[in-house]
Amino acid sequence: MDNRAVGVFDSGLGGLTAVRQIRSILPSEDIIYFGDTSRVPYGGRSHETLLKFARQDVRFMRSFDIKAIVVACGTVSTNALPELTAENDLPILGVVDPACRRAAALTRNKRVGLIATAASVRTGAYAYAIRQIDGDVEVISKACPLFVPLVENGRYRPGDIVVETVAREYLEPLKAAGVDVLILGCTHYPLLAPVIAEVMGPEVRLIDTGAQAAWELKRELESRDLLAEDRRGRALYCVSDRPEDFGLLAGQFLQEDVPSVREVDIEQY
Protein backbone atom coordinates (compact mmCIF):
# COMPACT_ATOMS: atom_id res chain seq x y z
CA MET A 1 0.00 0.00 0.00
CA ASP A 2 1.47 3.34 -1.06
CA ASN A 3 -0.50 6.56 -1.38
CA ARG A 4 2.19 8.54 -3.18
CA ALA A 5 1.22 9.92 -6.59
CA VAL A 6 2.01 8.58 -10.05
CA GLY A 7 3.75 11.06 -12.38
CA VAL A 8 2.62 11.22 -16.02
CA PHE A 9 4.29 13.45 -18.62
CA ASP A 10 3.97 14.18 -22.32
CA SER A 11 5.30 16.77 -24.75
CA GLY A 12 1.85 18.36 -24.75
CA LEU A 13 -1.73 17.59 -23.82
CA GLY A 14 -2.25 14.35 -25.75
CA GLY A 15 -0.98 12.40 -22.74
CA LEU A 16 -4.21 13.35 -20.98
CA THR A 17 -5.89 10.48 -22.85
CA ALA A 18 -3.53 8.20 -20.89
CA VAL A 19 -4.45 10.01 -17.67
CA ARG A 20 -8.11 9.37 -18.46
CA GLN A 21 -7.38 5.64 -18.79
CA ILE A 22 -5.30 5.56 -15.58
CA ARG A 23 -8.08 7.34 -13.67
CA SER A 24 -10.57 4.83 -14.99
CA ILE A 25 -8.43 1.71 -14.34
CA LEU A 26 -6.76 2.95 -11.13
CA PRO A 27 -9.29 5.40 -9.64
CA SER A 28 -7.61 5.49 -6.22
CA GLU A 29 -4.28 6.79 -7.50
CA ASP A 30 -3.20 10.43 -7.21
CA ILE A 31 -1.76 11.69 -10.50
CA ILE A 32 0.60 14.55 -11.26
CA TYR A 33 0.55 15.45 -14.96
CA PHE A 34 3.09 17.56 -16.79
CA GLY A 35 2.58 18.70 -20.41
CA ASP A 36 5.62 20.43 -21.91
CA THR A 37 3.51 22.83 -23.97
CA SER A 38 6.36 25.33 -24.42
CA ARG A 39 8.45 22.80 -26.33
CA VAL A 40 5.79 20.70 -28.07
CA PRO A 41 6.16 18.82 -30.42
CA TYR A 42 9.11 16.58 -29.42
CA GLY A 43 8.91 14.58 -32.67
CA GLY A 44 11.71 15.58 -35.02
CA ARG A 45 14.23 16.62 -32.32
CA SER A 46 17.67 15.08 -32.07
CA HIS A 47 18.39 12.28 -29.62
CA GLU A 48 20.51 14.61 -27.44
CA THR A 49 17.78 17.24 -27.25
CA LEU A 50 15.12 14.64 -26.48
CA LEU A 51 17.24 13.16 -23.73
CA LYS A 52 17.81 16.61 -22.22
CA PHE A 53 14.09 17.42 -22.33
CA ALA A 54 13.12 13.99 -20.93
CA ARG A 55 15.61 14.33 -18.04
CA GLN A 56 14.20 17.77 -17.21
CA ASP A 57 10.66 16.36 -17.31
CA VAL A 58 11.65 13.53 -14.94
CA ARG A 59 13.47 15.93 -12.58
CA PHE A 60 10.32 18.05 -12.42
CA MET A 61 8.18 14.96 -11.75
CA ARG A 62 10.58 13.91 -8.99
CA SER A 63 10.34 17.32 -7.30
CA PHE A 64 7.13 15.69 -6.00
CA ASP A 65 7.13 12.55 -3.83
CA ILE A 66 6.07 10.04 -6.51
CA LYS A 67 6.19 6.24 -6.72
CA ALA A 68 6.20 5.68 -10.50
CA ILE A 69 6.31 7.55 -13.82
CA VAL A 70 4.35 6.94 -17.02
CA VAL A 71 6.01 8.45 -20.09
CA ALA A 72 2.87 9.20 -22.12
CA CYS A 73 4.98 10.60 -24.97
CA GLY A 74 5.65 8.18 -27.83
CA THR A 75 8.78 10.05 -28.90
CA VAL A 76 10.38 9.90 -25.43
CA SER A 77 9.23 6.28 -25.02
CA THR A 78 11.09 5.30 -28.19
CA ASN A 79 14.16 7.48 -27.68
CA ALA A 80 15.04 7.88 -24.00
CA LEU A 81 13.43 5.12 -21.92
CA PRO A 82 16.60 3.03 -21.36
CA GLU A 83 18.51 6.08 -20.06
CA LEU A 84 15.65 7.27 -17.84
CA THR A 85 15.17 3.78 -16.38
CA ALA A 86 18.88 3.37 -15.68
CA GLU A 87 19.15 6.78 -13.99
CA ASN A 88 16.11 6.54 -11.72
CA ASP A 89 15.27 4.18 -8.85
CA LEU A 90 11.54 4.01 -9.51
CA PRO A 91 9.41 2.27 -12.14
CA ILE A 92 9.24 4.23 -15.43
CA LEU A 93 6.81 2.91 -18.05
CA GLY A 94 6.49 3.95 -21.69
CA VAL A 95 3.57 3.69 -24.12
CA VAL A 96 5.22 1.65 -26.88
CA ASP A 97 5.99 -1.78 -25.39
CA PRO A 98 2.62 -2.44 -23.71
CA ALA A 99 0.75 -1.60 -26.95
CA CYS A 100 3.11 -3.80 -29.00
CA ARG A 101 2.68 -6.77 -26.66
CA ARG A 102 -1.09 -6.41 -26.90
CA ALA A 103 -0.96 -6.13 -30.71
CA ALA A 104 1.21 -9.23 -31.05
CA ALA A 105 -1.17 -11.14 -28.76
CA LEU A 106 -4.33 -10.06 -30.61
CA THR A 107 -3.40 -10.45 -34.26
CA ARG A 108 -4.60 -13.67 -35.91
CA ASN A 109 -3.27 -13.06 -39.43
CA LYS A 110 0.09 -11.60 -38.24
CA ARG A 111 -0.60 -8.29 -39.98
CA VAL A 112 -0.54 -5.31 -37.61
CA GLY A 113 -1.17 -1.71 -38.68
CA LEU A 114 0.42 1.30 -36.99
CA ILE A 115 -0.68 4.92 -37.35
CA ALA A 116 1.35 7.67 -35.68
CA THR A 117 3.03 11.01 -36.27
CA ALA A 118 5.65 11.18 -39.02
CA ALA A 119 8.42 11.31 -36.38
CA SER A 120 7.21 8.17 -34.57
CA VAL A 121 6.79 6.21 -37.81
CA ARG A 122 10.25 7.31 -38.94
CA THR A 123 11.97 5.82 -35.85
CA GLY A 124 10.55 2.38 -36.67
CA ALA A 125 10.33 1.76 -32.91
CA TYR A 126 6.89 0.13 -32.92
CA ALA A 127 7.78 -2.20 -35.80
CA TYR A 128 11.06 -3.11 -34.04
CA ALA A 129 9.34 -3.79 -30.70
CA ILE A 130 6.71 -6.02 -32.30
CA ARG A 131 9.29 -8.03 -34.24
CA GLN A 132 11.19 -8.58 -30.96
CA ILE A 133 8.03 -10.14 -29.53
CA ASP A 134 7.00 -12.12 -32.63
CA GLY A 135 9.27 -12.17 -35.68
CA ASP A 136 6.42 -13.43 -37.88
CA VAL A 137 4.31 -10.32 -37.48
CA GLU A 138 4.42 -7.84 -40.34
CA VAL A 139 3.89 -4.21 -39.34
CA ILE A 140 2.36 -1.83 -41.90
CA SER A 141 2.92 1.79 -40.84
CA LYS A 142 1.28 5.00 -41.98
CA ALA A 143 2.11 8.54 -40.85
CA CYS A 144 -1.04 10.64 -40.30
CA PRO A 145 0.28 14.21 -39.93
CA LEU A 146 -3.14 15.94 -40.11
CA PHE A 147 -4.75 13.92 -37.30
CA VAL A 148 -3.21 15.92 -34.44
CA PRO A 149 -4.20 19.37 -35.78
CA LEU A 150 -7.67 18.06 -36.66
CA VAL A 151 -8.18 16.70 -33.12
CA GLU A 152 -6.78 19.89 -31.57
CA ASN A 153 -9.34 21.86 -33.59
CA GLY A 154 -12.20 19.69 -32.43
CA ARG A 155 -12.68 17.89 -35.78
CA TYR A 156 -12.74 14.26 -34.69
CA ARG A 157 -16.43 13.34 -34.69
CA PRO A 158 -18.12 10.95 -37.11
CA GLY A 159 -20.16 12.90 -39.66
CA ASP A 160 -17.51 15.59 -40.16
CA ILE A 161 -16.62 15.29 -43.85
CA VAL A 162 -13.21 16.87 -43.25
CA VAL A 163 -11.90 14.30 -40.78
CA GLU A 164 -13.72 11.45 -42.53
CA THR A 165 -12.09 12.28 -45.90
CA VAL A 166 -8.63 12.58 -44.35
CA ALA A 167 -9.10 9.36 -42.35
CA ARG A 168 -10.20 7.42 -45.42
CA GLU A 169 -7.13 8.56 -47.36
CA TYR A 170 -4.73 7.68 -44.53
CA LEU A 171 -6.32 4.34 -43.64
CA GLU A 172 -7.12 2.96 -47.10
CA PRO A 173 -3.62 1.43 -47.59
CA LEU A 174 -3.81 -0.28 -44.16
CA LYS A 175 -7.25 -1.65 -44.96
CA ALA A 176 -6.03 -2.84 -48.37
CA ALA A 177 -3.07 -4.54 -46.64
CA GLY A 178 -5.56 -6.56 -44.57
CA VAL A 179 -4.37 -5.68 -41.05
CA ASP A 180 -6.56 -7.17 -38.30
CA VAL A 181 -5.09 -5.04 -35.48
CA LEU A 182 -4.38 -1.30 -35.63
CA ILE A 183 -2.21 0.49 -33.05
CA LEU A 184 -3.29 4.10 -32.44
CA GLY A 185 0.33 5.17 -31.93
CA CYS A 186 -0.27 8.72 -30.76
CA THR A 187 -2.02 9.86 -27.60
CA HIS A 188 -4.33 12.16 -29.61
CA TYR A 189 -5.80 9.32 -31.65
CA PRO A 190 -8.19 7.70 -29.12
CA LEU A 191 -10.52 10.66 -29.79
CA LEU A 192 -10.60 9.58 -33.43
CA ALA A 193 -11.42 5.95 -32.58
CA PRO A 194 -15.07 6.15 -33.75
CA VAL A 195 -14.05 7.64 -37.13
CA ILE A 196 -11.19 5.16 -37.51
CA ALA A 197 -13.41 2.21 -36.57
CA GLU A 198 -15.95 3.31 -39.19
CA VAL A 199 -13.27 3.22 -41.93
CA MET A 200 -11.49 0.04 -40.79
CA GLY A 201 -14.64 -1.99 -40.10
CA PRO A 202 -15.66 -4.07 -37.07
CA GLU A 203 -13.20 -6.92 -37.71
CA VAL A 204 -10.13 -4.70 -37.02
CA ARG A 205 -9.18 -4.32 -33.33
CA LEU A 206 -7.98 -0.84 -32.33
CA ILE A 207 -5.29 -0.57 -29.64
CA ASP A 208 -5.22 2.53 -27.41
CA THR A 209 -1.62 2.97 -26.22
CA GLY A 210 -2.69 4.95 -23.13
CA ALA A 211 -5.05 2.18 -22.00
CA GLN A 212 -2.33 -0.45 -22.43
CA ALA A 213 0.12 1.70 -20.43
CA ALA A 214 -2.51 2.07 -17.69
CA TRP A 215 -2.97 -1.72 -17.46
CA GLU A 216 0.82 -2.14 -17.37
CA LEU A 217 1.00 0.42 -14.56
CA LYS A 218 -1.65 -1.50 -12.61
CA ARG A 219 0.33 -4.77 -12.94
CA GLU A 220 3.56 -3.01 -11.96
CA LEU A 221 2.06 -1.32 -8.87
CA GLU A 222 0.36 -4.60 -7.82
CA SER A 223 3.54 -6.65 -8.17
CA ARG A 224 5.51 -4.15 -6.06
CA ASP A 225 2.68 -3.68 -3.53
CA LEU A 226 2.53 0.03 -4.40
CA LEU A 227 -1.23 0.43 -5.02
CA ALA A 228 -2.96 3.26 -3.16
CA GLU A 229 -5.59 2.49 -0.56
CA ASP A 230 -9.23 2.51 -1.63
CA ARG A 231 -10.22 6.18 -2.02
CA ARG A 232 -10.89 8.78 -4.69
CA GLY A 233 -7.53 9.82 -6.17
CA ARG A 234 -6.82 13.43 -7.06
CA ALA A 235 -4.98 14.92 -10.02
CA LEU A 236 -2.67 17.91 -10.35
CA TYR A 237 -2.09 19.35 -13.85
CA CYS A 238 1.01 21.33 -14.85
CA VAL A 239 2.07 22.83 -18.20
CA SER A 240 5.09 24.87 -19.31
CA ASP A 241 3.21 27.36 -21.53
CA ARG A 242 -0.25 28.90 -22.06
CA PRO A 243 -2.12 27.44 -19.07
CA GLU A 244 -5.15 29.48 -20.22
CA ASP A 245 -5.52 27.15 -23.24
CA PHE A 246 -5.44 24.05 -21.07
CA GLY A 247 -9.09 23.85 -20.08
CA LEU A 248 -10.53 23.64 -23.58
CA LEU A 249 -8.41 20.75 -24.89
CA ALA A 250 -8.11 19.06 -21.52
CA GLY A 251 -11.88 18.74 -21.33
CA GLN A 252 -11.90 16.83 -24.64
CA PHE A 253 -8.96 14.61 -23.79
CA LEU A 254 -9.89 13.86 -20.19
CA GLN A 255 -13.66 14.04 -20.50
CA GLU A 256 -13.86 15.51 -17.01
CA ASP A 257 -13.68 19.06 -15.67
CA VAL A 258 -10.23 20.35 -14.81
CA PRO A 259 -10.35 22.63 -11.80
CA SER A 260 -7.00 24.36 -12.26
CA VAL A 261 -3.61 24.13 -13.88
CA ARG A 262 -0.17 25.20 -12.70
CA GLU A 263 2.46 26.84 -14.96
CA VAL A 264 6.01 25.48 -14.65
CA ASP A 265 9.31 26.89 -15.96
CA ILE A 266 10.70 23.56 -17.16
CA GLU A 267 14.07 25.06 -18.19
CA GLN A 268 14.83 25.39 -14.44
CA TYR A 269 14.85 21.61 -13.95
Added chain:
Amino acid sequence: MDNRAVGVFDSGLGGLTAVRQIRSILPSEDIIYFGDTSRVPYGGRSHETLLKFARQDVRFMRSFDIKAIVVACGTVSTNALPELTAENDLPILGVVDPACRRAAALTRNKRVGLIATAASVRTGAYAYAIRQIDGDVEVISKACPLFVPLVENGRYRPGDIVVETVAREYLEPLKAAGVDVLILGCTHYPLLAPVIAEVMGPEVRLIDTGAQAAWELKRELESRDLLAEDRRGRALYCVSDRPEDFGLLAGQFLQEDVPSVREVDIEQY
Protein backbone atom coordinates in the same frame (compact mmCIF):
# COMPACT_ATOMS: atom_id res chain seq x y z
CA MET B 1 24.56 50.91 -53.52
CA ASP B 2 25.07 48.02 -51.13
CA ASN B 3 25.50 44.39 -52.17
CA ARG B 4 25.11 42.89 -48.71
CA ALA B 5 22.31 40.37 -48.36
CA VAL B 6 18.82 40.82 -46.93
CA GLY B 7 17.93 38.41 -44.11
CA VAL B 8 14.45 36.86 -44.10
CA PHE B 9 13.21 34.57 -41.34
CA ASP B 10 10.05 32.72 -40.43
CA SER B 11 9.02 30.07 -37.92
CA GLY B 12 9.02 27.56 -40.76
CA LEU B 13 8.84 27.51 -44.52
CA GLY B 14 5.81 29.77 -45.09
CA GLY B 15 8.12 32.80 -45.26
CA LEU B 16 9.35 31.45 -48.57
CA THR B 17 6.22 32.98 -50.15
CA ALA B 18 7.69 36.36 -49.07
CA VAL B 19 11.09 35.35 -50.49
CA ARG B 20 9.36 34.58 -53.77
CA GLN B 21 7.88 38.09 -53.83
CA ILE B 22 11.20 39.72 -52.87
CA ARG B 23 13.02 37.83 -55.61
CA SER B 24 10.42 38.95 -58.10
CA ILE B 25 10.33 42.63 -56.98
CA LEU B 26 14.06 42.96 -56.08
CA PRO B 27 15.81 40.39 -58.31
CA SER B 28 19.31 41.82 -57.69
CA GLU B 29 19.26 41.28 -53.93
CA ASP B 30 21.04 38.40 -52.22
CA ILE B 31 18.79 36.74 -49.66
CA ILE B 32 19.60 34.63 -46.62
CA TYR B 33 16.55 32.72 -45.43
CA PHE B 34 16.13 31.01 -42.07
CA GLY B 35 13.16 28.75 -41.28
CA ASP B 36 13.00 27.64 -37.65
CA THR B 37 11.64 24.20 -38.54
CA SER B 38 12.72 22.66 -35.22
CA ARG B 39 10.40 24.96 -33.25
CA VAL B 40 7.57 25.58 -35.71
CA PRO B 41 4.78 26.57 -35.15
CA TYR B 42 5.29 29.83 -33.24
CA GLY B 43 1.55 30.59 -33.13
CA GLY B 44 0.18 29.57 -29.73
CA ARG B 45 3.41 30.27 -27.79
CA SER B 46 3.57 32.83 -24.99
CA HIS B 47 4.97 36.32 -25.53
CA GLU B 48 8.12 35.48 -23.50
CA THR B 49 8.84 32.34 -25.54
CA LEU B 50 8.22 34.17 -28.84
CA LEU B 51 10.57 36.98 -27.84
CA LYS B 52 13.31 34.50 -26.94
CA PHE B 53 12.91 32.63 -30.24
CA ALA B 54 12.80 35.88 -32.27
CA ARG B 55 15.99 37.18 -30.62
CA GLN B 56 17.79 33.93 -31.43
CA ASP B 57 16.56 34.13 -35.05
CA VAL B 58 17.88 37.70 -35.36
CA ARG B 59 21.23 36.77 -33.78
CA PHE B 60 21.59 33.98 -36.32
CA MET B 61 20.71 36.34 -39.22
CA ARG B 62 23.29 38.84 -37.93
CA SER B 63 26.00 36.15 -37.91
CA PHE B 64 26.03 37.08 -41.64
CA ASP B 65 26.89 40.56 -42.94
CA ILE B 66 23.35 41.73 -43.78
CA LYS B 67 21.83 45.16 -44.44
CA ALA B 68 18.19 44.57 -43.49
CA ILE B 69 15.86 41.93 -42.05
CA VAL B 70 12.35 40.98 -43.13
CA VAL B 71 10.40 39.21 -40.39
CA ALA B 72 8.26 37.02 -42.62
CA CYS B 73 6.51 35.51 -39.59
CA GLY B 74 3.18 37.10 -38.72
CA THR B 75 3.38 35.91 -35.12
CA VAL B 76 6.80 37.49 -34.54
CA SER B 77 5.74 40.64 -36.44
CA THR B 78 2.80 41.13 -34.11
CA ASN B 79 4.57 40.11 -30.90
CA ALA B 80 8.22 41.12 -30.96
CA LEU B 81 8.87 43.78 -33.63
CA PRO B 82 9.20 46.78 -31.24
CA GLU B 83 11.80 44.90 -29.15
CA LEU B 84 13.76 43.67 -32.18
CA THR B 85 13.77 47.14 -33.75
CA ALA B 86 14.93 48.79 -30.53
CA GLU B 87 17.72 46.25 -30.02
CA ASN B 88 19.18 46.29 -33.55
CA ASP B 89 20.82 49.04 -35.62
CA LEU B 90 19.52 47.94 -39.05
CA PRO B 91 16.11 48.13 -40.72
CA ILE B 92 13.78 45.35 -39.55
CA LEU B 93 10.49 45.12 -41.42
CA GLY B 94 7.49 43.04 -40.44
CA VAL B 95 4.62 41.76 -42.53
CA VAL B 96 1.83 43.51 -40.61
CA ASP B 97 2.14 47.27 -41.23
CA PRO B 98 2.65 47.17 -45.01
CA ALA B 99 -0.40 44.93 -45.46
CA CYS B 100 -2.51 47.14 -43.18
CA ARG B 101 -1.60 50.31 -45.09
CA ARG B 102 -2.56 48.60 -48.33
CA ALA B 103 -5.85 47.34 -46.86
CA ALA B 104 -6.79 50.79 -45.56
CA ALA B 105 -6.03 52.29 -48.98
CA LEU B 106 -8.05 49.71 -50.91
CA THR B 107 -11.25 49.35 -48.89
CA ARG B 108 -14.22 51.29 -50.18
CA ASN B 109 -16.83 50.27 -47.61
CA LYS B 110 -14.40 50.50 -44.65
CA ARG B 111 -14.86 46.84 -43.78
CA VAL B 112 -11.61 44.86 -43.83
CA GLY B 113 -11.33 41.14 -43.11
CA LEU B 114 -8.30 39.50 -41.52
CA ILE B 115 -7.49 35.80 -41.44
CA ALA B 116 -4.43 34.57 -39.52
CA THR B 117 -3.23 32.07 -36.91
CA ALA B 118 -4.93 32.10 -33.51
CA ALA B 119 -1.88 33.80 -31.95
CA SER B 120 -1.84 36.63 -34.52
CA VAL B 121 -5.58 37.26 -34.19
CA ARG B 122 -5.35 37.18 -30.39
CA THR B 123 -2.82 40.04 -30.30
CA GLY B 124 -5.22 42.31 -32.20
CA ALA B 125 -2.16 43.80 -33.92
CA TYR B 126 -3.65 43.97 -37.42
CA ALA B 127 -6.85 45.61 -36.18
CA TYR B 128 -4.82 48.06 -34.08
CA ALA B 129 -2.49 48.94 -36.99
CA ILE B 130 -5.40 49.56 -39.37
CA ARG B 131 -7.27 51.74 -36.88
CA GLN B 132 -4.10 53.83 -36.43
CA ILE B 133 -4.14 54.46 -40.19
CA ASP B 134 -7.90 55.03 -40.53
CA GLY B 135 -10.09 55.08 -37.45
CA ASP B 136 -13.23 54.54 -39.55
CA VAL B 137 -12.20 51.10 -40.80
CA GLU B 138 -13.79 48.16 -39.05
CA VAL B 139 -11.65 45.01 -38.94
CA ILE B 140 -13.39 41.63 -38.80
CA SER B 141 -10.91 38.93 -37.75
CA LYS B 142 -11.06 35.16 -37.96
CA ALA B 143 -8.46 32.67 -36.72
CA CYS B 144 -7.90 29.82 -39.19
CA PRO B 145 -5.78 27.31 -37.23
CA LEU B 146 -6.17 24.45 -39.72
CA PHE B 147 -4.96 26.37 -42.77
CA VAL B 148 -1.23 25.94 -41.99
CA PRO B 149 -1.30 22.15 -41.44
CA LEU B 150 -3.53 21.74 -44.51
CA VAL B 151 -1.10 23.71 -46.72
CA GLU B 152 1.89 21.86 -45.25
CA ASN B 153 0.22 18.59 -46.16
CA GLY B 154 -0.38 19.72 -49.73
CA ARG B 155 -4.13 20.29 -49.32
CA TYR B 156 -4.60 23.79 -50.75
CA ARG B 157 -5.93 23.22 -54.25
CA PRO B 158 -9.46 24.02 -55.45
CA GLY B 159 -11.47 20.82 -55.76
CA ASP B 160 -10.15 19.30 -52.50
CA ILE B 161 -13.27 18.87 -50.37
CA VAL B 162 -11.22 18.95 -47.15
CA VAL B 163 -9.71 22.41 -47.64
CA GLU B 164 -12.85 23.75 -49.33
CA THR B 165 -15.06 22.68 -46.39
CA VAL B 166 -12.67 24.18 -43.85
CA ALA B 167 -12.30 27.40 -45.90
CA ARG B 168 -16.07 27.85 -46.22
CA GLU B 169 -16.52 27.46 -42.46
CA TYR B 170 -13.74 29.92 -41.64
CA LEU B 171 -14.66 32.51 -44.27
CA GLU B 172 -18.49 32.48 -44.08
CA PRO B 173 -18.62 35.01 -41.18
CA LEU B 174 -16.30 37.39 -43.07
CA LYS B 175 -18.42 37.13 -46.19
CA ALA B 176 -21.59 37.68 -44.16
CA ALA B 177 -19.96 40.76 -42.61
CA GLY B 178 -19.52 42.21 -46.12
CA VAL B 179 -15.76 42.86 -46.11
CA ASP B 180 -14.42 44.15 -49.45
CA VAL B 181 -10.73 43.57 -48.62
CA LEU B 182 -9.27 40.45 -46.98
CA ILE B 183 -5.76 40.36 -45.52
CA LEU B 184 -4.10 36.91 -45.81
CA GLY B 185 -2.32 37.41 -42.48
CA CYS B 186 -0.05 34.36 -42.59
CA THR B 187 2.70 33.56 -45.06
CA HIS B 188 1.19 30.15 -45.84
CA TYR B 189 -2.06 31.62 -47.07
CA PRO B 190 -1.03 32.85 -50.56
CA LEU B 191 -1.09 29.20 -51.62
CA LEU B 192 -4.75 29.11 -50.58
CA ALA B 193 -5.62 32.26 -52.56
CA PRO B 194 -7.52 30.37 -55.31
CA VAL B 195 -9.65 28.50 -52.73
CA ILE B 196 -10.19 31.67 -50.69
CA ALA B 197 -11.08 33.73 -53.80
CA GLU B 198 -13.64 31.09 -54.77
CA VAL B 199 -15.40 31.41 -51.41
CA MET B 200 -15.14 35.20 -51.07
CA GLY B 201 -16.11 36.05 -54.66
CA PRO B 202 -14.46 38.35 -57.22
CA GLU B 203 -15.47 41.62 -55.55
CA VAL B 204 -13.24 41.00 -52.49
CA ARG B 205 -9.58 42.05 -52.87
CA LEU B 206 -7.05 39.66 -51.28
CA ILE B 207 -3.87 41.14 -49.77
CA ASP B 208 -0.68 39.04 -49.77
CA THR B 209 1.38 40.21 -46.78
CA GLY B 210 4.65 38.92 -48.30
CA ALA B 211 4.16 40.98 -51.46
CA GLN B 212 3.41 44.11 -49.43
CA ALA B 213 6.52 43.50 -47.27
CA ALA B 214 8.60 43.13 -50.45
CA TRP B 215 7.37 46.49 -51.76
CA GLU B 216 8.08 48.09 -48.38
CA LEU B 217 11.59 46.60 -48.43
CA LYS B 218 12.16 48.11 -51.90
CA ARG B 219 11.09 51.57 -50.67
CA GLU B 220 13.25 51.25 -47.55
CA LEU B 221 16.39 50.17 -49.45
CA GLU B 222 15.84 52.93 -52.05
CA SER B 223 15.40 55.64 -49.44
CA ARG B 224 18.60 54.59 -47.62
CA ASP B 225 20.55 54.02 -50.88
CA LEU B 226 21.03 50.36 -49.95
CA LEU B 227 19.87 48.69 -53.18
CA ALA B 228 22.23 46.13 -54.69
CA GLU B 229 23.82 46.80 -58.08
CA ASP B 230 22.11 45.39 -61.15
CA ARG B 231 22.88 41.67 -61.18
CA ARG B 232 21.22 38.34 -60.48
CA GLY B 233 20.91 37.96 -56.70
CA ARG B 234 21.54 34.63 -55.01
CA ALA B 235 19.74 32.97 -52.12
CA LEU B 236 20.98 30.87 -49.21
CA TYR B 237 18.44 28.71 -47.37
CA CYS B 238 18.87 27.55 -43.77
CA VAL B 239 16.59 25.52 -41.49
CA SER B 240 16.93 24.30 -37.91
CA ASP B 241 15.61 20.77 -38.50
CA ARG B 242 15.01 18.16 -41.18
CA PRO B 243 16.72 19.82 -44.16
CA GLU B 244 15.81 16.70 -46.15
CA ASP B 245 12.13 17.78 -46.01
CA PHE B 246 12.93 21.27 -47.29
CA GLY B 247 12.89 20.64 -51.02
CA LEU B 248 9.33 19.38 -51.23
CA LEU B 249 7.59 22.27 -49.49
CA ALA B 250 10.09 24.86 -50.68
CA GLY B 251 9.25 24.06 -54.27
CA GLN B 252 5.57 24.79 -53.59
CA PHE B 253 6.21 28.01 -51.68
CA LEU B 254 9.00 29.42 -53.85
CA GLN B 255 7.96 28.01 -57.19
CA GLU B 256 11.62 27.65 -58.16
CA ASP B 257 14.17 24.90 -57.63
CA VAL B 258 16.19 25.07 -54.42
CA PRO B 259 19.75 23.85 -54.96
CA SER B 260 20.71 23.19 -51.34
CA VAL B 261 19.87 23.95 -47.75
CA ARG B 262 22.00 24.36 -44.64
CA GLU B 263 21.09 22.99 -41.18
CA VAL B 264 21.52 25.35 -38.20
CA ASP B 265 21.46 24.66 -34.44
CA ILE B 266 19.36 27.70 -33.48
CA GLU B 267 19.60 26.99 -29.73
CA GLN B 268 23.25 28.07 -29.97
CA TYR B 269 22.30 31.66 -30.87
